[in-house]
Amino acid sequence: MSDHARVVIIGGGAVGTSVLYHLTKLGWTDCLLIDRDELASGSTWHAAGNVPNYSTSWNVIKYQRYTSKLYAKLGAEVDYPINYHVTGSIRLAHRTERMEEYGHVKSMARAQGIDFEVIGPNEIKDKYPFIELDDIKGGLWDPFDGDIDPSQLTQAFAKGAKDKGARVQRFNPVKAIRQKPSGEWELDTKNGIITAEIVVNAAGYRAGEVAAMVGQYLPLVSMQHQYLVTEQIPELTKLKEKLPLLRDPDVSYYLRQERDGLLLGPYEWDCKADWLNGIPEEFSFQLYPDDLDRLEKYIEAAIGRVPILGQVGIQKVINGPIPYSPDGNPYIGPQHGLRNFYNCNTFSFGISQAGGAGKTMAEWIVYGQPEWDLWGFDHRRFTDFADKDYVHHKAVELYQNEYEIGFPVEERPAGRPRKVTALYDALKAKGAFFGARGGWERAAYFPRNAKEAEQKLSFHRAEMRWFAPVAEECKAVNERVGIMDLGGFTKYWVSGAGAEAWLDRVICGALPKLGRVSLGYALTERGTILSEFTVTRVAADRFYLLSAGSALWHDTDWLQAHLPTDGSVTLEEASGAGSSLVIAGPKSRELLATLTDADLSNAAFPWPSAREITVAGRKVLALRVNYVGELGWELHVPMADLVHVYDAIWNAGEPLGIADFGMYAMESLRLEKGYRSWKQDITHEYTPFDAGLERFVKLEKGDFIGKAALLERHGKGEAERFVPLIVETPTADALTCSIVFDGATQVGIVGSGGYGHRIGKSIALAYVRKDLSAPGSKLEIEILGKRYPATVAQEPIYDPKNERLRA
Template sequence: MKSHARIVVIGGGAVGCSAAYHLAKMGCTDVVLLEMDELTSGSTWHAAGNCPTYSGSVNIMKMQKYGVELYGRLAEDVDYPMNYTRTGSIRLAQSDERMFEFEHVKSMAKAQGLDYEIMTPNEMKDIYPFLETHKLEGGLWDPLDGDIDPSQLTQAYAKGARDLGVNILRFNRVTAIEQTPNGEWRVDCEKGSITCEKVINAGGYRGGEIAAMVGQYIPIVSLSHQYLVTDAIPELEALDKKLPLLRDPDDSYYLRQERDGLILGPYEWKATPHWLDGLPENFASQLWNEDLERIEWYIEQAMARVPILEKGGVARVINGPIPYTPDGLPYIGPAYGLDNFYHCCGFSFGITQSGGAGKIIAEQVLEGESEWDMWMFDPRRYTDYGTQKYVVDKAIEVYQNEYAIPFPHEERPAGRPAKMTPVYDKLKQKGAFFGARGGWERAVWFPLEGDQRPEEQTVSYIDDRRNWNKAVQAECEAVRERVGVLDLGGFTKYEVSGPGATAWLDFMVAGKMPKIGGMSLSYFLSRKGHVMTEMTITRLTEDQYWLISAGAGEWHDEDWLLSNMPGDGSVEFENITDSYGTLVVAGPRSRDLLSKVTRSDLSNKAFPWLTTQPIEIGFSPNILAMRVNYVGELGWELHVPMEFLGHVYDEVMAAGQDFGVADFGLYAMDSLRLEKCYRSWKVDIIHEYTPYELSLDRFIDVDKGPFMGREALKIHKDKGIKERFVPLIVGTSIAEAPYCSPIYQGDDIVGITSSGGYGYHIDKNIALSFVRTDLAVDGTKLEVSILGKRYPAVVGKEPLYDPKNLKLRDISL
């Protein structure tokens, strides 16, 4: 056994072996893979092996497309035969809303070079003759879907990795992991110890055990997933080719031909977690006892849909563990707070995603970032609220809704409420509907005063089917015409200070630093010149700063700052997120309101736009008031010590009665920020783009001196910027443009939307988008595909509302 390697991969399933293979393909062959049992143990060996490209996320679609393309050539590339069959697949739709979903995904897929087709019930029956078409509206055809032998796939990765020089050690359980004083990692195994520069945790459903060895808890739980395999069915024995894979998402199961029988795999409502007190030591290639009562209803639905299923007796039942995270997505990326330790585990669909996962983790480990922005997989997306109870509650919910329509604005209830500000109960008493953002409960909308609170929030792709449009419109009117108050719990806040703070921050950001008492919107770039994060930097004194960023990015941004901190002790860092709450008070009457509750001078001369001052309200001293907001009006963000937040809210709301004050929620905030063309982190701002693609040129100063990513940014600019961020005005009020809707000029796809919604004040449908640079000109006429239909769109000039920022600055023409 080697005593040292550059990289150690822990876990020999499909994902771990793919990681080793991709590392070697990128030129890093000093890799050791450790597996406690045989390769393919864990979830890999008993996986069904389905390989869809379908996803509601464009980057997951990209990684799964990469995977099926890889599987088509891998056997030849590594000289290892595999059973891989592309049969295509049909997804059934029992409602028009499901058809809307299919239309959107079809359009999104087309922009990625995938040719999905919408099908009628008769067309589906033509290629799947055993299908009963009752209650069907239509379906979706994915020509690249199919299945692969999971064990053969894993062995092919392993052979390819070995041939390139990777050392794979089976039956060698990891027993401990410790970071050495020089920053390397020592991995203790049953057969010895190995030191390395970097570790990848690819432990599958044992990923939590590996994380615990380095003192971390990652939210992951093993659920029992069953599928059954039938005996031979005469009708299938008579076929000359394999049936397409069939999925009925509305009844939550898939049906796939396996030799001359069928595999039925349901995602049932009685999702069952296991091993909450710890995993058994030697469970690797075992299964649990069958529990067909749990899936009896699904079997009946499948037999009604495909009656020949009833003719096949049950040959065997597979009931094995698969890992689930709170959102059903895996962990791929750096571990929070640790240098050179990465997670690549928690895959519920590890076979189809293993190819892309290997590519992504290899790029992150060797190059610092992957080609695609995979924030939805980042282990740091869950912070301290990601406890065992949280993951169990959410994982059950995800499993139950595995095939559910991913409606925009759907606020699912499991795992909530987790984190609440002192204002939460006050807003709840007002009838607010809430959503969880970064674990924090935030009001999303308020029923109109005098109306009975609806039983629930309706979700739909079609605007006029939602029951909150008028309420959100009223909230927007309050902010634009009077004054609104928003409780923005969980805004990420850091304090940075020390004699080296100014020079360090100046190097970290691509723009100019603020003066004392001022603030600036700043962009932190990777070494490749891509935007890693956005923060508002407020300069309190010569060498004391507050940095404020998105609530969901707390651990991501903290890691980014600390991993690039100078090692000389000249910069001090403190995460103060939980110490302060944030109230946004915005609107043309916001100064009048706040002047009633504070003695501070809030005039333009005393308190200009983009400045900050401490103020006092009621019993609360030391409120840091910032004259800035995300909705584009005269207004302030009040960063209040958490223990005073409820009291300050009451004071503000009482004083605002004379000015028509109203609470507003996140849906209104989103509409208002779209009118101002303000970007949203990890929605519009992703690390695949430089500031130039994001049309953030005004925030960049390449002549200020050295900063991270500066030279790479110059190279990007010299090569030419191929696309630009622009607002589109869309000529329909039927529906918003969903995330990643393709944009057309004639028959050519020339861009894609990043976020969309209705601007209630300007009374227009807005789609923030990336389009080809030559078309990113005010007035250019294009089309946007929304739920399968193209609608006229015109490029606007940002911002769409208050283009000269006169409202923000509170000055008249």
Template sequence: MAELASHARVVIIGGGAVGASCLYHLAMAGETDVLLIEKNELTSGSTWHAAGNTPNFSGNLNLMKLQNYGSRLYNRLGDEVGYPINRHMTGAVRLAHSKERMQEFEHVASMANAAGMDMDVLSAQELKGKYYPWLETHDLMGGAWDSEDGDIDPAQLTQAFAKGARDKGAKVARFTKVTGLSQRADGTWDVTTDKGSVHAEIVINAAGYYADEIGRMVGRDIPMVTMSHQYLVTEAIGELEALDKKVPLLRDPDDSYYLRQEGNGLILGPYEWQATPHWLKEGTPEDFAFQLYPDDLERLEWYINAACERVPMLATGGVQKVINGPIPYAPDGLPLIGPAPGLTNFFEACVFTFGICQAGGAGKVIAEFITEGETELDLWMVDPRRFTDYATKTYATVKAIEVYQNEYAMHLPHRPWPAGRPAKASPLYDAMAEHGAQFGSFGGWERPLWFAREGDRPEPDLTHGRPHFDDAIAAEVKTVTERAGILDLTGFTRFELSGPGAADWLDGMITGSLPRQGRVSLAYFCAESGRVMTELTITRLADDRFWLIGPAAGYWHDRDWLKQHMPDDGSVSLEDITARYGTLVLAGPKSREILSAIADEDPSNAALPWLCAAPITIGMAHGLVLRVNFVGELGYELHMPMETMAAVHKQLLEAGEAHGIGHFGMYAMDSMRLEKGYRGWKQDLSSEYTPLTSAVDRFVKLNKTQFIGREALLKQSQEGVAERFVAMELEPGDGTEAPYGSPVFSGDQRVGLITSGGFGHRTGKSIALGYVDAAQTAEGTRLLVDIYGEKRPATVVPEVIYDPENERLRA
């Protein structure tokens, strides 16, 4: 075996399909000084026993693009690198037992087709007649056909990636165990192995179900659990032996299994309710490379029977073998791809539940991060920083079980996922529950979604349309619009920035101007490409002291972005005060009267105008009040110490009783923010768009001499944008609203994409926000939006539909 190199620009830990893909994509991007270290043989771990299915289907548009990139790469990879691969493009049918499942398929198909893929939604008889004649169609409503679905040999895929990378000069060290990692003062890494040490500029953790072991070496608790997934392979089946080509894949998500041909037999892979995690206490065994767990077919009995009823020829083949192997799961079932939280020059490409179909895209993403500093697609859904300190081993375990049990479940707009909750709760959690709050999780924090009234059914809503509690949401909006409402919005990411260099540094980070002392402004932080990295509210408390407030979900993302750009001369200090303060929103025309009754300070318009901030004292509590809100009414954000939240809430209710005060939740807030055209982070605002594309030009000051992304934005300003953010009013339909990813058409031509949609209860309008071609942005432009298969007429309207002059905000 060749001697281990003493230096490499990039070291990849883990030689499965994902690690090999990272090696290949870095080499193809010109990074040839790359070393992959594998403790056993390439393909060991989850790769060798994977079923090798390569679906495109996903409810998330960018994840579907990521998977489709890999699928198309696999079609040509063997020829390009000179390594034969058993690649089968059989297509796949996906069955639907319900109207809601058919709507899901319609939405995914519309996204797929708009992105250049080929996906159809068909009746059950069409599926049987055109693609799968062995199908029993009892109780089916229809299904989907994906012509680009198929399978690939995982081991051959991995070896092909490795060969392509080696041919470019990259190296692989097999049977070499990483035993330690330490970072030098300059940010580079010493990777210690049982064969020697390697000095690396950058490290990638692609260690599969050993990823948590590698994480512990750098002080990182990776949120993951290893589950066992079983599939069985049948003996030869006569009907298949008589065919001259492989039959399509079949997935029955409502009965939770997949079925595909393997040789002349079939593979049946259920995701059973008896989800089984492993190695919770004892940790991952030292060497579990090509081993399997003992068979446990009793767990699969119901699913085997269901599949045999659906495809009777399955019952004619005896069981040849059972594969029961380890697969890592993150708490949401999606992998970790990107920068590791809190670390520099350290990336994660691990915890892949569907590693074969996502390996190709993962390698591309990691290569983009390393060579370009950002990625083509916004892939927040797989960013390692989406989980923060609440994602403990216990949390990861219960969530992994929930995800496994619901692997094929529909992620309906109002469907709760209760496992592992509450992870973080406001001091008002119990009080809100007593008032009927039904909660959702936002960055781990529990927030009220809506409030059940007497007679309301608090059970989950499992439809794509307006929920059964829509009247309760409308009532909450009415309370805020006519009287006053309270929202517990605790969980904001919150940092205090201070120091003699704070103002100059912050000014160079944002596209706009810093607020004056006592004022509040919205700020955009961009990459060098000009694309939006994050949005924060800046409150200036003094010349050299600021509060930076952002979304709960962006906690670690925003922390890392700020810290990675801070000067190291001590002139700027960043303090994390997220856990010290809670937030109460008080909004509505009666809110000033209520606040005046309990605050020592004057909250009048003269003393505290719109977009101003001031200290506030309520009873024994000292906090900060901001004259801003996300609903578009006269209102205030009260940022109070956590230990005072209960007392402040009680005083608000007592003072507000005479004014008809009530509570409102996130659903009501979302309805109102759509009417105001307010953007949601990682929904309407993403790293695929610049502030100019997102139509927040008023927050971009190109006459500033310097800020990150200025040159790119200056160039875009001169050339014009290709697409632009707009608001649209939709004609009434069947009660469904436009979900994220819905394509927008002008006639038969796709011209845009919806980023959020919903019903505005103040205006009585169906509203959609999104991006359309620049030529289609004029007010009054008539368009079509594909909503669950129905092309619904839409009209471009002014961005601010409700109170366009902000008279109610400024009152």
């Protein structure tokens, strides 16, 4: 048998069927879903079926609320019965920090029209009369939380899609996948060959097996997740309405009513990853053996909190596989290195996210870009550092901390280090506290004593043990000279006769002249920001590109997809070939002058320009730019020379008061300059004009990718504008996605927030309504549930004329 479909989806759980359903909603009906067994026979059938809206991420709240709203109408729309109970939920708080987190999440949710409430113990008791409130400070109420039957949900999605013309094949496992010279995919299945233009891997915990069929490794592991269901509880049989879903994150369990009993699901510390050496050939509708000993203390805690739980016996125990990525987020989007092959898998919370997943995946396929920027769900956020050992250790760590508070900075240690520069051991010996970014270890800060080296998590800067040493690092950069090993940039060499013309089409602004450096932005076809590059022209037909370390596979895929086919341009990825030493501060020229014969004067080496120079006898590419806003250079040094050059700079700099500085200091310094952070301050939901980056757009030049759409959007006028704000907050800085208000009206959202040590003030970089973006505009920002005055500042806040950069 042979078959053909425009899109083939592999995997018939809640997520796969949602993709099928949403594709048909967008008019793509020549779609086929195939499953190795019956629909919903993987993780879906044994899922607890909870449907929360809660998240500490702005877009995840949006995405999950889309899901819960869809479920409320799906049954009627497709004429299929679904048991969906909207009961509301209570999240308990034992700690003040938890209540603060709830204040932040409530603010984000309310900005999206979801009426979360932070409530006190008495209100909790009113909503949940069977609870004991010892040591409870309060909670968070979500009126739209609830539970759904996962198998019915899956069948409803499938029926809705089939009614519009899509097809479903059950009991048809895929044995092999290959790509034809035409670009089409050929799937060898039990029932014959299927040809497809596009393939979606929605195979749940078997997604890694599907990825292997196309020569790829997908970083996921299956964790055992247990929950138990009690016998009938007399008190519950008398209720007219179901109890709200109860979560106790400080203890790490959820508890909800299941018929007239209770369902208890802990996330235990003594957790277990399984199938590390392969998945059994047959596991559909199967479970692991019970292991209740691991849950004992959580069961006891839940009984103490809700005593009726302990009055009856256990009716059944479910212990099934749930796929986990290293950070617990799923994979939605293109597969690195392949064309027309997508991931929509590895959902730890698949039922609450299936609706949003289907919508996002369908938009990727149909439009080439989803409405929401869900970079945190793109599998390309992990590159080759995420091997099996890393995934295993990170997934266990994540499961253990599933309900932990989302503090602004936490550097979890499992699976590290993965990628290091040649300076790692030397900086570690100096006491550096490291954080991993894009798999690369970078010094976060340099503790001055043992106490400062201990990670203390808090929302309040005075309680963060790194705050004082970071202040000293910022002072050194501001007053003397600092040095930073900034490894892990994504780096490319672009060369060839067609390099200039090609880059001119890729970048929306002007290319730099020979020996000069500029910022360049690549846009989507919709005219929004895709990526940011530092572009250096080292020859007429040769360019050096830098982008975010985490963007390696993202940018590589995009650049390679747009390369000309005539061989006129060569793209060479060189991210691991060296590191970047940042030398910054008013004494940086004086320092470097002792180590090089190059002329470092403004006339010979102006800002922003680039030269190949010799430092301490080693050739380096020196860029007179930096991310901290002081006189300085980035020295791009081959890895083999890194230690030698660093040691020479340090020794020469000691008489000048040189100091090491790390990522946390750089973050403070860049906020004062208003330098944007990719995927935090600039995403594909904003254009360069929204982001205040119009100086990097050259509309008068020839065509560039996204130009037509950008012209159209700009012609209609921007609704928002990116601005820096000075926040009058005594202890805590604005978190990402804190909400900006004008009186009672929501008028903006924060991208980045933090403390500016040079100016001694709290800063928020935010998008606000354009009519309120003028310097001096008085607004408020809600931080941890409380409002604080904020004033729009002139950009940049620090050194507004860039006199220190040009010194």
